[in-house]
Amino acid sequence: MADEGGEFVDVLLEWYAENGRHDLPWRDPSASPFEIFVAELMLQQTSAEQVRGVYGEFVEQYPTAGTLLAAPEEDVAKAIEPLGLRKRTAYFRRASAQLLARHDGRVPDSRSELLNLHGVGEYTAASVLAHAYGRDASAVDTNVERVLARVFGSESAEPESSEMWDLSDRLAPAGRCDDFLHALIDFGAAVCTARDPNCESCPFEATCEY
DNA sequence: AATCCGGGGCC
DNA sequence: GGCCCAGGATT
Numbered sequence: 001m002a003d004e005g006g007e008f009v010d011v012l013l014e015w016y017a018e019n020g021r022h023d024l025p026w027r028d029p030s031a032s033p034f035e036i037f038v039a040e041l042m043l044q045q046t047s048a049e050q051v052r053g054v055y056g057e058f059v060e061q062y063p064t065a066g067t068l069l070a071a072p073e074e075d076v077a078k079a080i081e082p083l084g085l086r087k088r089t090a091y092f093r094r095a096s097a098q099l100l101a102r103h104d105g106r107v108p109d110s111r112s113e114l115l116n117l118h119g120v121g122e123y124t125a126a127s128v129l130a131h132a133y134g135r136d137a138s139a140v141d142t143n144v145e146r147v148l149a150r151v152f153g154s155e156s157a158e159p160e161s162s163e164m165w166d167l168s169d170r171l172a173p174a175g176r177c178d179d180f181l182h183a184l185i186d187f188g189a190a191v192c193t194a195r196d197p198n199c200e201s202c203p204f205e206a207t208c209e210y
Numbered sequence: 211a212a213t214c215c216g217g218g219g220c221c
Numbered sequence: 222g223g224c225c226c227a228g229g230a231t232t
């Protein structure tokens with residue numbers, strides 16, 4: 001099992017190197033923790049291509065918590081209107097206020113402090129740690145959960161989310177959690193899709209439980 | 211534990 | 222017309 005898992009990681013990272021979405025702006029190494037934080041809030045229940053359409057102008061106008069909070073609320077709302085979920089305007093404003101009040105306007109690098117920000121749950125907190133600070137923090141969204149459940153099979157028909165978090169923790173290669181998570185997400189979005197998965201071009205077709 | 215949010219893309 | 226999307230807040 002552990003051996004199979006190691007091979008899975010190697011093949012997945014190889015797939016990612018060739019087929020990953022390496023041009024997404026919030027994955028650029030120059031992206032600041034706040035810019036990555038902004039991307040994580042935008043990506044909640046929202047496709048990456050949708051976010052790409054508004055992200056660049058948004059972080060250019062609001063590169064910090066201070067600039068975002070100083071902007072008129074209606075301007076922020078209009079900037080993210082194409083993303084849906086209008087309550088995200090409140091997420092941005094309240095979280096920015098909390099960043100300024102508690103963390104001198106900076107994005108914290110601890111799980112507990114991230115969780116106390118409005119709009120940040122277990123997934124977003126772990127994702128920020130992995131992508132903004134290079135931590136080995138596995139973050140399992142519905143996309144990753146589906147991929148792992150299919151490839152490794154799930155004992156129960158309705159797999160416990162905690163099982164997938166543990167599995168992801170075990171699989172994540174030390175020091176490369178950042179790439180590993182992006183690879184899982186891209187693979188889930190391009191090949192192991194929710195409906196009508198592209199199994200014929202899947203490198204795990206031979207051993208996949210699905 | 212269940213419900214709600216939301217515009218856009220794709221059946 | 223229904224389902225899905227880098228989930229989380231609310232009840």
